[in-house]
Amino acid sequence: xxxxxxxxxxxxxxxxxxxxxxxxxxxxxxxxxxxxxxxxxxxxxxxxxxxxxxxxxxxxxxxxxxxxxxxxxxxxxxxxxxxxxxxxxxxxxxxxxxxxxxxxxxxxxxxxx
Numbered sequence: 794x795x796x797x798x799x800x801x802x803x804x805x806x807x808x809x810x811x812x813x814x815x816x817x818x819x820x821x822x823x824x825x826x827x828x829x830x831x832x833x834x835x836x837x838x839x840x841x842x843x844x845x846x847x848x849x850x851x852x853x854x855x856x857x858x859x860x861x862x863x864x865x866x867x868x869x870x871x872x873x874x875x876x877x878x879x880x881x882x883x884x885x886x887x888x889x890x891x892x893x894x895x896x897x898x899x900x901x902x903x904x905x906x
Contacts, residue, residue: 795854798840799904802861802897805833809890816886827875834865841900853903860896864889 808830815822841858844850867889874881 794840794844795900795904798837798844799897799900801833801837801840802900805830805837806893806897808833809893813886813890816881817883819880821878821880822875824875827872831868831872834861834868838862838865851903853899857896857899857903860892860899864893864896867892 808826811826812822812830838858838861841854841861845854845858867885871881871885871889
């Protein structure tokens with residue numbers, strides 16, 4: 794299940810790059826990609842939660858989950874701008890992406906170890 798979570802997050806990250814490029818150009822991101830990005834992120838979180846609930850989760854897995862939940866909260870904040878038809882602040886996009894990347898790399902380190 795860990796491998797599936799990593800794959801889901803990787804695909805979500807590709808969508809995140811498209812969304813970030815729109816924001817960095819001062820444009821609203823496409824809704825379809827925003828929704829897909831959110832659904833993939835949520836699916837990845839559910840998979841990680843299931844892995845943690847199976848028990849004996851390493852500390853890095855719990856840390857990755859915490860970071861990715863934090864990134865998801867940032868995503869909700871970014872979505873609030875989108876709902877108001879405003880381009881999100883670039884700084885928030887960078888923080889959201891940075892936290893998500895660190896969480897993803899922490900997760901990936903479990904697979905590569």
